Amino acid sequence: LKDNFFVGVSRLVGGKNRVGLVEIYGELKKKGVKEKLYILGEGDDKPNIERKIKELNLEDDVLLLGQKKNPFPYMKAAKMFLHTSMGEGLPTVFIESMLCDTIVVAYDCPTGPREILVDGRAGGLVPLNDKITFEKTVLNILEDKNLEQSIKDEMYKKMNEFTYEYIRKDLFKLF
Numbered sequence: 001l002k003d004n005f006f007v008g009v010s011r012l013v014g015g016k017n018r019v020g021l022v023e024i025y026g027e028l029k030k031k032g033v034k035e036k037l038y039i040l041g042e043g044d045d046k047p048n049i050e051r052k053i054k055e056l057n058l059e060d061d062v063l064l065l066g067q068k069k070n071p072f073p074y075m076k077a078a079k080m081f082l083h084t085s086m087g088e089g090l091p092t093v094f095i096e097s098m099l100c101d102t103i104v105v106a107y108d109c110p111t112g113p114r115e116i117l118v119d120g121r122a123g124g125l126v127p128l129n130d131k132i133t134f135e136k137t138v139l140n141i142l143e144d145k146n147l148e149q150s151i152k153d154e155m156y157k158k159m160n161e162f163t164y165e166y167i168r169k170d171l172f173k174l175f
Helices: 018-030 046-055 072-077 092-099 131-143 145-160 164-174
Strands: 005-009 036-040 062-066 080-083 103-107 124-126
Touching (some): 005 018, 005 072, 018 036, 018 046, 018 131, 072 092, 080 092, 092 103, 092 145, 103 131, 124 131, 131 145
Parallel strands (some): 005 080, 036 062
């Protein structure tokens, strides 16, 4: 299962921009990407996403898998975690994906992605709504093993900030 798909996990609502993700994926497919796209989640934007999949003839490549109680096996097995949200609070799915050893590529939306992806060193950070740069970022990571390793090294450093010991030390500093 490992590496033959990209994954996106979120509620299927307009602000998460899953229609945009399908459009980006369609362009990646034209550029030779073999991986499929699995989208996990439910929400009222699902009909629009289904329409876009059909319009781009991607029914065999983009799979809407619905809500999963445990998305971690998908995150762990994915080649990359792709996120096209227009806004976030704390994007916990990034942290979860990174803990599963899966690189995140995301729009630099307000708030969260820039901090968690360490200004783009711990994952792909793409200017908001820049589909072409999003595609290029995914392709660069797929094609450049040194870049992939550099991102993973930064990812591992960042993940240390979410360990019990790290948080404990920070709490003690506060008091």
